[in-house]
Amino acid sequence: MEKQKLPHAKSSLIFGIVSIVTACCCFGLPGLIFGIIGLNNSKKAMKIYNEDPSQFDGSGNANTGKITSIIGIVLGVIFVLQIIYALFSGSWEEQMEMYKELIEQAQ
Structure with missing residues (x-):
C-alpha cells in the first residue's frame, strides 16, 4: 500500500519560506501574515x-x-515593531536612509 501525501504539508512549507522572504523584504507585515497561515497549515x-x-x-x-x-x-514581528518605533520616535527618515544604504550595498 502506497502512502498518500500529507495534506497541507507542502503548503505549510511554502508559506513558511515565503514568510521569511517577505518579512525581510516587505517591512514585516506580509511575513507575519504568511507565517501565521503556514503555522496553521x-x-x-x-x-x-x-x-x-x-x-x-x-x-x-x-x-x-x-x-x-x-x-x-518572529522576523515579521521584529520588523513591524521597528517600524512602529521609528514612526513614534520620529526617526522614520533615519530608518529609510538605513534601508536605502542596505539596498545599495546589496546591489
Missing part, C-alpha cells in the same frame, strides 16, 4: 498525520513548514 497537517501515521508521507515538510513559519513570524 502545519498544525492541520500534523493533526491529520497523528490520526494515522502509517497512511501518510510528508510529515517532514509539515515540521519544516512549522519551523520556517515561526522564523517568519
Whole structure:
C-alpha cells in the first residue's frame, strides 16, 4: 500500500519560506501574515498525520513548514515593531536612509 501525501504539508512549507522572504523584504507585515497561515497549515497537517501515521508521507515538510513559519513570524514581528518605533520616535527618515544604504550595498 502506497502512502498518500500529507495534506497541507507542502503548503505549510511554502508559506513558511515565503514568510521569511517577505518579512525581510516587505517591512514585516506580509511575513507575519504568511507565517501565521503556514503555522496553521502545519498544525492541520500534523493533526491529520497523528490520526494515522502509517497512511501518510510528508510529515517532514509539515515540521519544516512549522519551523520556517515561526522564523517568519518572529522576523515579521521584529520588523513591524521597528517600524512602529521609528514612526513614534520620529526617526522614520533615519530608518529609510538605513534601508536605502542596505539596498545599495546589496546591489
